[in-house]
Amino acid sequence: MADIKEEQLNKLEQAQLDFISTVSHELRTPLTSIRGFADTLLSSYDKLSPEQREKFLHIIKDQSNRLIKLVENLLTVSKMQSDKDLLIYKSVDVPSFVDSVVQMIKLKYKTHNYECNFAKNLPKILVDTDKFQQILLNIIDNASKYSPEGSKVKIDVKQNFDENTVSISVQDNGIGISKEDIGKIFNKFSRIDSPLTRKIYGNGLGLYITKTLVEKMNGKISVESDNNGSCFTVCFKAATPEDSGIKKIKE
Ligand code: ADP
Secondary structure (H helix, E strand, O other), rough: OOOHHHHHHHHHHHHHHHHHHHHHHHHHHHHHHHHHHHHHHHHHHOOOOEEEEEHHHHHHHHHHHHHHHHHHHHHHHHHHOOOEEEEEEEEEEEEHHHHHHHHHHHOOOOOOOOEEOOOOOOOOOOEEHHHHHHHHHHHHHHHHHHHOOOOEEEEEEEEOOOOOOOEEEEEEOOOOOOOOOHOOOOOOOOOOHHHHHHHOOOOOHHHHHHHHHHHOOOOEEEEEEEOOEEEEEEEEEEEEEHHHEEEEEOO
């Protein structure tokens, strides 16, 4: 009995050490780059052309954004794991919500083409709106990030009458995910290493956060993918007429 407990503690300790080591690595890479380019600007400012200065400043800005994203994701992970994470449920009209998220994404991916198809007479769903927004932002952002500029991202919202759910599918024409890798993508810090993904920034926390949030709200997430692209689907129970008010539920 005592041995089992000790073994569990050792595993926990090892998981914590792995986590600290991964986070430190993720923090060090952009910080090293920021310091390097700031040093070069300070020491050789007059020798650099205006174009070079601008290029280095853009790198510093991109790397700072990368750090901000990582810290935001880490804060979300820590909040999700704490018992103080409140879910504030509201009934939501999915088409208008999806439209507003697509408008936000369009500001970042200016050349992509977003096609939304909404089934008629969709019921509302009962979700925490901040968390639902984060779920949609993550999967639509990934669909855009892992597909070529100018390509189409198709969002379909349907009602599944058998299960009384509403599903939101996000289909891209991007790099796809192999069968061997598809089981790993929802793990913490999991990134698929390939020449294509190496060029695209990510910290591997987005889908872990997305899946955890979907399941916290009793939803489901699934993915299908091949060489032509990927399709992520999230599904939530349709709200009943009694759900129309605001409910507060502590997790
Ligand atoms: P990241 O910050 O790396 O994008 P995510 O947790 O959001 O982290 O995704 C994990 C990994 O799953 C990504 O690194 C990428 O390899 C793969 N992935 C996620 N979404 C897509 C997609 N739409 N198309 C292809 N690969 C994807």
